[in-house]
Amino acid sequence: MSLHLFAVCFEALDPPRLTRFWSGLLGWAPAGDELLPDDDTGFRLRFVRTTEPKARQNLAHFDLTSNLEEQDRIVARALSLGATHADVGQKGDEGHVVLADPEGNEFCVIEPGNNFLADCGFIGALSCDGSQREGYFWSAALGWPLVWDENEETAVRSPHGGPKITWGGPPNEPRPPQDRVHLELTADDRQAETDRLLGLGATLVDGETLSDPDGNHFRLRST
Numbered sequence: 770m771s772l773h774l775f776a777v778c779f780e781a782l783d784p785p786r787l788t789r790f791w792s793g794l795l796g797w798a799p800a801g802d803e804l805l806p807d808d809d810t811g812f813r814l815r816f817v818r819t820t821e822p823k824a825r826q827n828l829a830h831f832d833l834t835s836n837l838e839e840q841d842r843i844v845a846r847a848l849s850l851g852a853t854h855a856d857v858g859q860k861g862d863e864g865h866v867v868l869a870d871p872e873g874n875e876f877c878v879i880e881p882g883n884n885f886l887a888d889c890g891f892i893g894a895l896s897c898d899g900s901q902r903e904g905y906f907w908s909a910a911l912g913w914p915l916v917w918d919e920n921e922e923t924a925v926r927s928p929h930g931g932p933k934i935t936w937g938g939p940p941n942e943p944r945p946p947q948d949r950v951h952l953e954l955t956a957d958d959r960q961a962e963t964d965r966l967l968g969l970g971a972t973l974v975d976g977e978t979l980s981d982p983d984g985n986h987f988r989l990r991s992t
Contacts (some may be wrong), residue, residue: 771957771961771962771992772910772911772912772929772954772956772965772966772989773863773954773955773956773992774811774812774911774927774952774953774954775812775813775954775955775990776803776812776813776814776815776952776953777812777813777814777815777842777895777950777951777952777953778814778815778816778817778950778951778952778988779814779815779816779872779874779949779950780819780821780874780947780948780949780950780951781816781817781818781819781872782818782819782822783871783872784788784801784802784816784817784818784966785816786851786871786872787816787870787871787872787874787906788801788803788804788816788871789803789850790817790850790851790870790871791804791870792804792851792973793816793846793850794833794843794846794850794852795803795814795891795892796832796901797814802815802816802818803815803816804815806971807842808890808891809890809929809930809931810892810931810932811929811931811932812931813929815881815953819947819949821947823874823938823949824871824945824946824947825945826857826875826942827874827875827900827908827945827949827950828897828898828942828944828945828948828950829897829898829950829983830874830875830895830896830950831876831877831892831894831896831897832876832877832879832886832892832893832894832895832896833876833877833878833879833891833892833893833928834879834883834886834889834890834891834892834893835870835879835880835881835883836881836886836887836889836890836891836893837890837891838891839881840866840878840879840880840881843878844866844868844878847868848868851870852868852869852870852871853868854866854868854869855867855868855869855873855875857875858946859924863880863907864879864880864881864883865877865878865879866878866983874950877896879893883904885917885933886933888930889931889933890930890931890932890982892931892932893932893933894924894932894933894934894935895932895933895934895935896935897934897935897936897937897985898936898937898941898942899936899937899938899941899983899985900901900910900921900936900939900941900982900983900985901918901922901923901936902920902940902970902982903907903923903936903981903982903983903985904917904918904923904924904925904936905923905933906969906971906981907925907981908923908925908960909969910961910965910966910969910971910981911925911927912928913925913927913928913934914926914928916933917933917935919954920938921938921939922935922936922937922938923935923936924936925940932962936984941983944984948985948986951985951986951988952987952988952989953987953988953990954988954989954990955989955990955992956989956990956991956992957991957992959977959989959990959991962989963979963989966979966989967979970982976977977987977989977990
């Protein structure tokens with residue numbers, strides 16, 4: 770299997786602005802409208818231009834850990850770079866802090882001592898809304914083991930470490946009109962991997978775009 774998670778992509782009205790924000794927050798080096806990791810994250814961030822404003826809460830967001838730095842300092846740095854506090858229905862006593870980047874993309878700064886992300890780096894997880902079948906599909910697609918499978922909540926993680934990708938199980942949020950955050954994969958043999966993904970339950974949308982079992986779009990490019 771030659772499939773590789775190449776990037777997490779954000780659609781952005783102003784890609785350079787989001788590149789600067791996330792570079793300042795993560796400490797990653799920019800390369801055009803991309804950020805290259807300097808740790809074991811294993812994928813880059815890409816900011817892809819769109820003309821459509823963000824209309825609703827994203828179905829995927831980053832959980833940043835407080836394993837390497839104090840939570841208050843991370844929140845303060847994010848706010849100084851242009852983040853804002855976000856209300857996604859939290860009660861205020863959860864321990865984590867919910868913020869949004871300058872274009873409203875939500876992310877969480879997780880409280881210190883969180884056991885689930887204890888051995889993860891600064892990006893602890895890409896946390897997604899999704900059914901149990903999402904975890905099974907992406908585990909088979911990427912060749913990553915399931916590291917959590919309870920009460921219809923699932924998570925996978927690369928054997929080489931890095932962030933987890935998690936799915937929260939039911940109830941699932943209604944699908945937005947566009948996937949503002951999506952995965953970009955690469956493969957040495959794109960056609961062979963496309964056929965394999967279709968066999969696992971993906972659907973071909975057009976060209977390099979497919980959708981997973983819950984209907985989330987992702988791209989598959991040749992290496």
